[in-house]
Amino acid sequence: MGKAKKRSINLGKHNQITSMTRYEAVGEVVRRFKRNESAIDLITMFGLSAEELLEGGALYEEVKSIEGLLDA
Numbered sequence: 001m002g003k004a005k006k007r008s009i010n011l012g013k014h015n016q017i018t019s020m021t022r023y024e025a026v027g028e029v030v031r032r033f034k035r036n037e038s039a040i041d042l043i044t045m046f047g048l049s050a051e052e053l054l055e056g057g058a059l060y061e062e063v064k065s066i067e068g069l070l071d072a
Contacts, residue, residue, distance in 0.1 A: 026056035033062045
């Protein structure tokens with residue numbers, strides 16, 4: 001493999017990781033709830049609380065169902 005190809009592959013690897021704010025994470029969790037997708041990874045990574053999720057638009061029943069994962 002040539003040098004240019006190696007460089008292109010390495011640049012692609014590092015550009016895949018995006019930064020996400022806490023506010024965006026709450027929005028993504030709520031979106032995943034609405035689509036019945038798993039949101040455990042974001043909840044545990046950011047240490048989201050029930051209050052944050054409820055303020056972000058999540059339903060009480062959704063938040064109550066994952067109560068064990070949430071920070072107090």
